[in-house]
Amino acid sequence: MRALTISAHGGLEQLQYRDDLPIPELRGPTDVRVRIAAAALNHLDLFVFKGLPGVTIVPPWIMGGDGAGTIDRVGDEVKGVRLGEAVIINPGISDRSCAYCLEGDQPLCIRYGILGEHHPGTMAEYVVLPAVNVRTIPPSIDMVAAAAFSLATLTAWRMIVSRARVGPGDQVLIWGIGGGVALAAMQIAKLRGARVWVTSGSDEKLARARELGADETINHATEDVAKIVRARTGKRGVDVVIDNVGEDTWTRSLGALGKRGRLVTCGGTSGPMVETDIRRLFWNQWTIMGSTMGNDAEFDAITDELRAGRLMPPIDSVHELRDGLRAFERMASGRQFGKIVVRI
Numbered sequence: 407m408r409a410l411t412i413s414a415h416g417g418l419e420q421l422q423y424r425d426d427l428p429i430p431e432l433r434g435p436t437d438v439r440v441r442i443a444a445a446a447l448n449h450l451d452l453f454v455f456k457g458l459p460g461v462t463i464v465p466p467w468i469m470g471g472d473g474a475g476t477i478d479r480v481g482d483e484v485k486g487v488r489l490g491e492a493v494i495i496n497p498g499i500s501d502r503s504c505a506y507c508l509e510g511d512q513p514l515c516i517r518y519g520i521l522g523e524h525h526p527g528t529m530a531e532y533v534v535l536p537a538v539n540v541r542t543i544p545p546s547i548d549m550v551a552a553a554a555f556s557l558a559t560l561t562a563w564r565m566i567v568s569r570a571r572v573g574p575g576d577q578v579l580i581w582g583i584g585g586g587v588a589l590a591a592m593q594i595a596k597l598r599g600a601r602v603w604v605t606s607g608s609d610e611k612l613a614r615a616r617e618l619g620a621d622e623t624i625n626h627a628t629e630d631v632a633k634i635v636r637a638r639t640g641k642r643g644v645d646v647v648i649d650n651v652g653e654d655t656w657t658r659s660l661g662a663l664g665k666r667g668r669l670v671t672c673g674g675t676s677g678p679m680v681e682t683d684i685r686r687l688f689w690n691q692w693t694i695m696g697s698t699m700g701n702d703a704e705f706d707a708i709t710d711e712l713r714a715g716r717l718m719p720p721i722d723s724v725h726e727l728r729d730g731l732r733a734f735e736r737m738a739s740g741r742q743f744g745k746i747v748v749r750i
């Protein structure tokens with residue numbers, strides 16, 4: 407089969423297009439095999455090139471976490487999924503047996519792994535995974551949008567709905583609009599009735615975010631985000647900040663956060679070490695939360711939103727598998743607005 411792989415760590419030059427890989431077989435009776443129609447990139451994929459602590463890849467390593475396609479083979483014990491059905495994939499693989507899994511909180515699984523990082527990825531003609539990691543979707547949904555949906559939307563749903571519990575009237579500040587998680591967070595916060603503030607270093611991206619429903623926009627390269635938030639809210643600040651940037655933004659996030667505020671992070675793309683003044687933390691009664699991926703119930707919830715057409719990921723660009731390098735170069739440039747997709 408055809409696939410995008412790496413065989414050593416390094417930069418994007420390690421990416422190899424292959425057409426000689428074996429089609430994977432089911433590993434157990436609860437697995438399914440998906441014939442992939444499209445796969446989408448996430449920032450995480452760039453970390454896989456460099457290598458992640460404690461993660462060993464087996465060459466030729468197939469890239470990609472997000473994907474959508476049709477069910478091609480079904481294990482004997484699989485229920486509720488049939489051959490030929492269109493599906494989206496939850497890239498988070500859990501053991502289904504540890505205490506966290508049994509509580510229904512799979513992202514905390516002690517053996518948690520992600521497709522393309524700990525397990526062979528989706529940028530291939532076929533992927534084998536547990537049937538509990540797929541959900542059926544109507545054939546009317548475009549496979550490019552379906553492929554672009556899962557990881558970013560699942561991550562953002564857990565942050566906005568389950569962790570920050572955003573509700574009507576909440577003011578939500580989201581850094582770096584244009585990235586998949588930031589855009590999904592904006593869409594979900596709007597669905598929950600929040601007033602949404604977004605930042606970007608690009609005025610063009612801010613204009614596009616406005617078209618998609620952003621209420622307030624701030625250019626974080628030229629403007630003082632915390633000062634503007636304070637000024638436009640009568641010094642009150644926002645209720646929730648979604649910060650995936652880390653070192654570059656943390657202090658400004660706290661500067662914009664009002665009393666009883668909640669800050670949620672699912673990453674630190676600019677660096678992981680930040681400073682927090684605990685006097686301001688306790689006096690303002692802030693809550694600082696981490697979040698990653700999503701559980702089965704959250705996967706069900708976002709699938710319902712996709713089926714109903716209430717959530718649909720903005721697409722930046724679509725690339726052919728053979729030209730996969732261009733997709734990764736686009737991701738590395740940071741110029742994208744929406745998801746970058748590879749058609750298989």
Ligand SMILES: [Zn+2]
Pocket residue numbers: 500501502503504505506507508512514515516517
């Ligand atoms: Zn587990």
